[in-house]
Amino acid sequence: MVAGHAQKETHVPDTTGTWLTQEAYDRLQQEYDFLAGEGRAAIATEIDERRQEGDLKENGGYHAAREEQAKQEARIARLRQILRDATVGEAPADDGIVEPGMLVVANVAGREMKFLVGSRESADGTDLDVFSTQSPLGAALLGKKIGDETSYTAPNGNDITVKVIAAEPFTG
Incomplete structure (x- = not known):
């Protein structure tokens, strides 16, 4: 930095991991604890009971229980x-800059949309659309502020223009 010249600070949002409120993190931790503990034990008991019913090739209950076990193990891995990788904390600053955890109103290709930039897990129990910071729209908006315009390339190859109308912390 040259003496006498102030360097402009650029706001770069943290996009590592999944941003979660403490409440969302606790809810997911409870789900993980249940599935990895009682849930696993229950499905193992169910499989054992179905196995004892006889011929496994024609035992629909056994195959259904094994399928449920696979789904449960996938959910446990996803929760883990x-x-x-979660970034847990308070809602981001109410500074109008788009970052994970912000509820955004934007004009997207001429249509007003309201959505959360973050993770689906943060918005469980709401009907909000959610765009991750890795999605084309989410990535294009990171660091933008109210009034900024940007564009991104949609998966179909079209360029989509976006104007930020509002951005405020999502409080869950």
Whole structure:
């Protein structure tokens, strides 16, 4: 930095991991604890009971229980990854700059949309659309402020223009 010249600070939002409120993190941790503990035990008991019913090739209950076990193990793995990589904290600053955890109103290709930039887990129990920071729209908006215009390339190859109308912290 040259003496006498102030360097402009650029706001760069943290996009590592999944941003979660403490409440969302606790809810996901409870789900993980249940599935990895009581849930696993229950499905193992169910599989064992179905196995004892006889011929496994024609035992629909056994195959359904094994399928349920696979779904449960996939959810446990997903929860483990979310919780491991989560950034937990308070809602972001109410400074109108788009970052994870912000509720955004934007004009997207001529249509007004309201959505959360973050993770689906943060918005469970709401009917909000959610765009991750890795999605084309989410990535294009990071660091933008109210009044900014930007564009992104949609998966179909079209360029989509976006104007930020409002951005405020999502409080859940």
